[in-house]
Amino acid sequence: MKQLRNMLLLVLMAILCFSCGKKQEVVPIDKHSIIPVPVSVAAESGSFTLSNKTTIVLQSDPAQVQMVAEYLKSSIGEFTGLDLVIGQDDKDNAIVLSLDGGASPHEEGYSLSISDKKILIAAPAPEGLFYGIQTLKQLIPAHGGSAKGSNNQFLIPSGTVQDHPEYAYRGMMLDAARHFFTVEEVKKLIDQIAVYKINHLHLHLSDDQGWRIEIKSWPLLTTIGGANQVGGGKGGFYTQEDYKEIVSYAQSRFITIVPEIDMPGHTNSALNAYGILNPGITVPEKTAVAIDRKALGLEDDPDATPYHTGIEVGFSTLDTDSPVTYKFIEDVIREISEMTPGPYFHIGGDESHVTEMKDYIPFIEKAQSIVSKYGKKSLGWDEVAHAKLLPTSVAQYWAKAENAILAIEQGAQVLISPAVKAYLDMQYDSTTHLGLHWAAYIELDEAYNWDPTELEEQIRRENILGVEAPLWTETIITYADIEYMVFPRLAAIAEIAWSPKSARNWEDFRRRIVWHGQRWEAQGKNFYRSPMVEW
Numbered sequence: 001m002k003q004l005r006n007m008l009l010l011v012l013m014a015i016l017c018f019s020c021g022k023k024q025e026v027v028p029i030d031k032h033s034i035i036p037v038p039v040s041v042a043a044e045s046g047s048f049t050l051s052n053k054t055t056i057v058l059q060s061d062p063a064q065v066q067m068v069a070e071y072l073k074s075s076i077g078e079f080t081g082l083d084l085v086i087g088q089d090d091k092d093n094a095i096v097l098s099l100d101g102g103a104s105p106h107e108e109g110y111s112l113s114i115s116d117k118k119i120l121i122a123a124p125a126p127e128g129l130f131y132g133i134q135t136l137k138q139l140i141p142a143h144g145g146s147a148k149g150s151n152n153q154f155l156i157p158s159g160t161v162q163d164h165p166e167y168a169y170r171g172m173m174l175d176a177a178r179h180f181f182t183v184e185e186v187k188k189l190i191d192q193i194a195v196y197k198i199n200h201l202h203l204h205l206s207d208d209q210g211w212r213i214e215i216k217s218w219p220l221l222t223t224i225g226g227a228n229q230v231g232g233g234k235g236g237f238y239t240q241e242d243y244k245e246i247v248s249y250a251q252s253r254f255i256t257i258v259p260e261i262d263m264p265g266h267t268n269s270a271l272n273a274y275g276i277l278n279p280g281i282t283v284p285e286k287t288a289v290a291i292d293r294k295a296l297g298l299e300d301d302p303d304a305t306p307y308h309t310g311i312e313v314g315f316s317t318l319d320t321d322s323p324v325t326y327k328f329i330e331d332v333i334r335e336i337s338e339m340t341p342g343p344y345f346h347i348g349g350d351e352s353h354v355t356e357m358k359d360y361i362p363f364i365e366k367a368q369s370i371v372s373k374y375g376k377k378s379l380g381w382d383e384v385a386h387a388k389l390l391p392t393s394v395a396q397y398w399a400k401a402e403n404a405i406l407a408i409e410q411g412a413q414v415l416i417s418p419a420v421k422a423y424l425d426m427q428y429d430s431t432t433h434l435g436l437h438w439a440a441y442i443e444l445d446e447a448y449n450w451d452p453t454e455l456e457e458q459i460r461r462e463n464i465l466g467v468e469a470p471l472w473t474e475t476i477i478t479y480a481d482i483e484y485m486v487f488p489r490l491a492a493i494a495e496i497a498w499s500p501k502s503a504r505n506w507e508d509f510r511r512r513i514v515w516h517g518q519r520w521e522a523q524g525k526n527f528y529r530s531p532m533v534e535w
Helices: 002-021 062-080 126-137 183-194 240-252 268-273 323-338 357-373 382-386 401-409 444-448 479-486 489-498 506-523
Strands: 040-050 055-058 085-087 094-099 110-114 118-123 154-163 169-175 200-204 256-263 344-348 377-381 394-397 413-416 464-471
Touching (some): 055 062, 062 126, 183 200, 200 464, 323 344, 377 382, 382 401
Parallel strands (some): 055 085, 094 118, 200 256, 344 377, 394 413
């Protein structure tokens, strides 16, 4: 028995020694899985050992980089279980964050240098450091969960990355009007899209089915207008404090919130609340649900519309002849602009089919003027180009190239969001259980294999502000639904927005996305496993 115990002990010790001595395989940095693909990557021999002995060193004013350092510490902890210390003593086995104007000629650019002794992330501004961190995170061979590396160490390949974005505006849109999503869900989405260097989140805050932002001077917008959604659910809305919380959280991830109040169409939720805004439109009978105003302690409003619970569009409009309408939109724009530090206010302008063009054009021009009055630049769907645009205005190309070209001819820039390529609510194929397909079926290769400069000859690089991927939510009810429709396609569109055309390659993207799928799976993300990828 004693001999057997000794033999077992020797076997166990041999196994432990083998495990301790077993070397991790290090994938060279030029065989990386980074998304978006960087401008340039150069491999060097060796690797950096990330462990509990690694420190995060602030080589710049802590007031400027502390937030980024805390984010790095938290992210590494999430993936590896390591609890790194943040300090200012520059020594070996450190990740150094440095604000350096010479690190990149681009405001959002960065450089990442990895040696066996040190990792240096340098950038002209904190947002560049943040984007460098996103790249570094994708070089750490860990997905979270129970994966702790060999002896709780993680080998990161040596080399250098020089990187900067192709477009200044890299966005995603979330439609919170058709179905409402909570503050925590929006913050979770912010975290997930920040990984792919998205820097704008466009929130569609009003539509026929629901009004989602508190306006103190018009309180029934949320009391009544916010109490519905597609299918007749309970809806919901963001208080002004909720909205400020979202804005602040987005800022911590270097994401700018772009609020949208759609007008003059897509406005039935406002007409539910205030009949005085209604020029006499009617809701499609099959989707109309009466509002019991007396149950809310309110007097009857014979001009107010019923709820619209369907997904039909184009039937609603504000009363463009009424002075009250312009008081209403000024109050709304003023209150939201005061809470929004970003430069853009989106005025919608799409699918206003029952608004005569003779009324639509002056309305858009007045709305645009009000936005400018409160220090913001107007964004609008491409139909707004029928009006006279201010030089600071931006038309969002979603449907008609001729509208985008009209905007360019007026000196405005365009934001590229072609429904046939970039709409995240389009089904992947005919078997997809969520989404619609009125524009197209958009598989992963269709989301990846296009370029903003190749859509129309008259839309040139200098005309393009950036790229945005909208998610409309007629069929999207839960956060898991969001994840399924957004991932992996957002990663593809983020690469179009960030990476130079010369660096993008579909076959290489198919290879790189596999690693991201492994991390998504470890995170419990409900992503779509495209048959075009060998997951």
